Amino acid sequence: xxxxxxxxxxxxxxxxxxxxxxxxxxxxxxxxxxxxxxxxxxxxxxxxxxxxxxxxxxxxxxxxxxxxxxxxxxxxxxxxxxxxxxxxxxxxxxxxxxxxxxxxxxxxxxxxxxxxxxxxxxxxxxxxxxxxxxxxxxxxxxxxxxxxxxxxxxxxxxxxxxxxxxxxxxxxxxxxxxxxxxxxxxxxxxxxxxxxxxxxxxxxxxxxxxxxxxxxxxxxxxxxxxxxxxxxxxxxxxxxxxxxxxxxxxxxxxxxxxxxxxxxxxxxxxxxxxxxxxxxxxxxxxxxxxxxxxxxxxxxxxxxxxxxxxxxxxxxxxxxxxxxxxxxxxxxxxxxxxxxxxxxxxxxxxxxxxxxxxxxxxxxxxxxxxxxxxxxxxxxxxxxxxxxxxxxxxxxxxxxxxxxxxxxxxxxxxxxxxxxxxxxxxxxxxxxxxxxxxxxxxxxxxxxxxx
Amino acid sequence: xxxxxxxxxxxxxxxxxxxxxxxxxxxxxxxxxxxxxxxxxxxxxxxxxxxxxxxxxxxxxxxxxxxxxxxxxxxxxxxxxxxxxxxxxxxxxxxxxxxxxxxxxxxxxxxxxxxxxxxxxxxxxxxxxxxxxxxxxxxxxxxxxxxxxxxxxxxxxxxxxxxxxxxxxxxxxxxxxxxxxxxxxxxxxxxxxxxxxxxxxxxxxxxxxxxxxxxxxxxxxxxxxxxxxxxxxxxxxxxxxxxxxxxxxxxxxxxxxxxxxxxxxxxxxxxxxxxxxxxxxxxxxxxxxxxxxxxxxxxxxxxxxxxxxxxxxxxxxxxxxxxxxxxxxxxxxxxxxxxxxxxxxxxx
Numbered sequence: 170x171x172x173x174x175x176x177x178x179x180x181x182x183x184x185x186x187x188x189x190x191x192x193x194x195x196x197x198x199x200x201x202x203x204x205x206x207x208x209x210x211x212x213x214x215x216x217x218x219x220x221x222x223x224x225x226x227x228x229x230x231x232x233x234x235x236x237x238x239x240x241x242x243x244x245x246x247x248x249x250x251x252x253x254x255x256x257x258x259x260x261x262x263x264x265x266x267x268x269x270x271x272x273x274x275x276x277x278x279x280x281x282x283x284x285x286x287x288x289x290x291x292x293x294x295x296x297x298x299x300x301x302x303x304x305x306x307x308x309x310x311x312x313x314x315x316x317x318x319x320x321x322x323x324x325x326x327x328x329x330x331x332x333x334x335x336x337x338x339x340x341x342x343x344x345x346x347x348x349x350x351x352x353x354x355x356x357x358x359x360x361x362x363x364x365x366x367x368x369x370x371x372x373x374x375x376x377x378x379x380x381x382x383x384x385x386x387x388x389x390x391x392x393x394x395x396x397x398x399x400x401x402x403x404x405x406x407x408x409x410x411x412x413x414x415x416x417x418x419x420x421x422x423x424x425x426x427x428x429x430x431x432x433x434x435x436x437x438x439x440x441x442x443x444x445x446x447x448x449x450x451x452x453x454x455x456x457x458x459x460x461x462x463x464x465x466x467x468x469x470x471x472x473x474x475x476x477x478x479x480x481x482x483x484x485x486x487x488x489x490x491x492x493x494x495x496x497x498x499x500x501x502x503x504x505x506x507x508x509x510x511x512x513x514x515x516x517x518x519x520x521x522x523x524x525x526x527x528x529x530x531x532x533x534x535x536x537x538x539x540x541x542x543x544x545x546x547x548x549x550x551x552x553x554x555x556x557x558x559x560x561x562x563x564x565x566x567x568x569x570x571x572x573x574x575x576x577x578x579x580x581x582x583x584x585x586x587x588x589x590x591x592x593x594x595x596x597x598x599x600x601x602x603x604x605x606x607x608x609x610x611x612x613x614x615x616x617x618x619x620x
Numbered sequence: 621x622x623x624x625x626x627x628x629x630x631x632x633x634x635x636x637x638x639x640x641x642x643x644x645x646x647x648x649x650x651x652x653x654x655x656x657x658x659x660x661x662x663x664x665x666x667x668x669x670x671x672x673x674x675x676x677x678x679x680x681x682x683x684x685x686x687x688x689x690x691x692x693x694x695x696x697x698x699x700x701x702x703x704x705x706x707x708x709x710x711x712x713x714x715x716x717x718x719x720x721x722x723x724x725x726x727x728x729x730x731x732x733x734x735x736x737x738x739x740x741x742x743x744x745x746x747x748x749x750x751x752x753x754x755x756x757x758x759x760x761x762x763x764x765x766x767x768x769x770x771x772x773x774x775x776x777x778x779x780x781x782x783x784x785x786x787x788x789x790x791x792x793x794x795x796x797x798x799x800x801x802x803x804x805x806x807x808x809x810x811x812x813x814x815x816x817x818x819x820x821x822x823x824x825x826x827x828x829x830x831x832x833x834x835x836x837x838x839x840x841x842x843x844x845x846x847x848x849x850x851x852x853x854x855x856x857x858x859x860x861x862x863x864x865x866x867x868x869x870x871x872x873x874x875x876x877x878x879x880x881x882x883x884x885x886x887x888x889x890x891x892x893x894x895x896x897x898x899x900x901x902x903x904x905x906x907x908x909x910x911x912x913x914x915x916x917x918x919x920x921x922x923x924x925x926x927x928x929x930x931x932x933x934x935x936x937x938x939x940x941x942x943x944x945x946x947x948x949x950x951x952x953x954x955x956x957x958x959x960x961x962x963x964x965x966x967x968x
Contacts, residue, residue, distance in 0.1 A: 229723075232716065232718075232719040233716070235675075235715060236711060236716060237712065239678075239679065239708060239712075242682055242686075245686065245693075245697075246686070246696070246698060247697045247700075250693075250694035250766070251694065253686065253694040253697070254690050254694035254695075255690070257686050257689075257693055258925035258929045260687075261683065262687045265680065265686060268679040268683040268684075269684075269936075269941065270936075272676040273673065273943070273947050274943070274944075274947060276672040276673035276676050277948065277950065278947070279672070280668070280672065280955075281669070281951065283669075326926065332690065333926075334926025334927075334928055334929040335928055567694075567701070568764070569699070569766050574702060577702075578701075578702075578705040585709055589712070589716065596720065600723075
């Protein structure tokens with residue numbers, strides 16, 4: 170493999186792995202604030218116990234998110250130095266702002282939230298949970314701003330020496346692409362956390378555990394789950410798709426497998442794109458839906474890939490097509506599952522309906538897959554550009570870091586992350602099987618259950 | 621404007637070394653000063669609420685460097701490719717071992733993560749010292765402003781250096797010992813009981829070693845990069861930095877238990893920051909010196925970002941730093957005082 174391909178796999182692998190953690194912690198931070206709010210409002214100890222239980226899962230995921238996140242910032246310089254040199258004057262800013270505005274806030278108040286329950290008043294402890302939530306969501310925003318600039322560069326000036334600098338501070342931060350991407354992405358994080366929480370709740374109910382926690386987790390997970398699933402599809406997904414169609418038509422054409430420009434273009438629900446013959450095998454097509462989704466009218470013309478020169482086509486077309494279809498397919502499943510669960514909850518039948526508890530229990534990995542597929546859609550759709558329309562991916566990597574070094578460190582990360590995965594499974598599994606009651610019954614809270 | 625950003629980045633990196641330095645240093649001496657499970661828990665509780673925030677300074681400084689001097693970021697990070705990747709792996713192992721240790725009561729589980737925590741801390745301090753040594757000594761920059769350093773060549777400075785040579789190894793050892801002392805002084809300040817006493821004894825033993833290595837570092841630096849003296853001879857005020865080093869060394873003398881721990885620890889802070897400021901003064905306005913003939917030094921002027929980026933940056937940076945200092949104040953205030961052996965367990 171050549172160095173460029175290895176650099177791409179290097180970044181792709183490490184960022185995919187990294188994002189398994191923040192998507193949970195960002196969503197979970199919100200759910201913990203909800204639990205702490207319930208505790209504050211009702212004064213009921215069981216919500217504090219719940220928050221403590223989830224805080225522990227939050228903490229382990231947070232630490233893994235931090236330690237796998239540091240390599241992301243470093244890799245801009247180590248593996249993508251030409252990209253960094255030319256665009257550091259723009260994207261360096263949101264990255265630095267993330268450190269200064271978010272990480273300091275998050276780390277300080279996470280310390281208080283985890284260590285300070287005895288030193289702080291109830292309100293101050295609620296506040297520290299809230300600020301951890303704010304910190305993690307600010308962090309997500311700055312990363313999205315960085316990515317959005319690569320997807321849809323705005324508010325920049327090209328300097329005579331070939332590097333970019335910021336043209337407008339607010340223009341960069343309020344990039345419309347960033348706002349849409351942020352909304353869509355944060356909803357996805359809440360979906361992940363809701364499914365994880367609902368799944369643990371379903372587990373406890375299926376196990377017939379004593380105590381209120383199965384019900385609390387399932388109920389909260391289903392309520393936030395249905396809200397975030399709906400918002401995920403409409404308006405955030407819908408608006409994001411429309412904006413993308415306007416600004417990255419090649420990506421949309423690749424995602425939908427639309428090789429030829431069509432009036433009243435149909436939507437392919439399933440199929441296998443054949444790059445050579447430029448057709449879709451075994452298509453399951455719904456007529457005219459694509460035109461309607463993008464332009465609001467079934468007659469509109471949608472530009473297919475044939476509209477663009479081949480050197481601007483997304484480079485790994487089938488992967489783009491599949492990622493997008495996996496994302497949409499799973500999103501539909503989430504909506505259906507949470508919809509049914511909400512109905513049952515409303516009818517007061519959810520907690521005993523084992524036939525729905527089982528799929529809820531088993532569905533927790535799916536949001537991770539959907540989110541990953543969504544990000545792959547965005548990043549592969551952007552190809553062959555590193556910064557859309559400005560810098561090609563082939564121009565961005567480090568000129569003096571060869572394939573050998575890149576392969577070596579890629580293998581190192583593969584090994585390291587395998588180890589982290591094993592530890593994660595052991596810790597989270599044990600903690601969930603121990604359950605919140607263990608924390609409740611130990612004299613001096615949670616820490617001692619472990620100590 | 622460039623000068624200002626040079627010092628902003630230098631100060632942030634100094635803050636990183638002084639702050640994360642003490643929890644790294646705790647890791648270095650951890651296995652020696654904390655013997656029982658309770659003492660190890662105590663040592664971890666002393667850094668528990670703050671180590672993650674301390675590490676953020678590295679990220680914040682890195683990000684600031686990225687946007688203020690993109691060329692330096694690109695050149696240095698790709699040139700130091702392998703050692704940086706190893707730093708990343710060590711940071712991963714270290715963070716994970718602090719966090720995971722308390723998740724099981726199994727003694728083997730705990731011993732494993734104790735060892736991992738200490739080993740990764742030791743290697744990190746050596747790497748950071750060696751990294752600073754590389755920047756001071758200079759790297760073989762090419763005409764395209766890039767370089768790629770092998771891990772070692774013939775262990776000599778000169779036109780064809782490696783990441784490790786006698787000078788950078790000296791830097792690594794100095795960092796190891798200085799931060800071990802820094803961490804011991806922190807433990808002596810923040811803990812009580814056996815741990816406190818052993819930390820104090822360790823500090824007493826390390827102190828002469830730090831003086832020796834620190835004094836050795838000055839002629840070594842002049843030997844490795846003669847140009848680093850130029851700024852000092854033309855700006856005598858720069859000698860305040862070595863003066864700070866000496867005052868710091870004197871202040872930190874770990875004395876009898878009755879002596880002020882805070883004073884010793886602050887002396888160590890002064891020592892570390894004076895060393896770093898001294899190095900920065902020797903470099904200025906160069907960011908990364910070039911050895912050999914192919915390329916030119918990377919300077920503030922050649923690596924700086926566009927003017928609008930920097931003007932805007934100054935506004936949000938000042939605002940953000942104010943907030944960050946406030947958070948640090950709150951956290952250190954709330955966790956003030958000594959950590960006893962038998963308190964709430966580490967963790968949450």
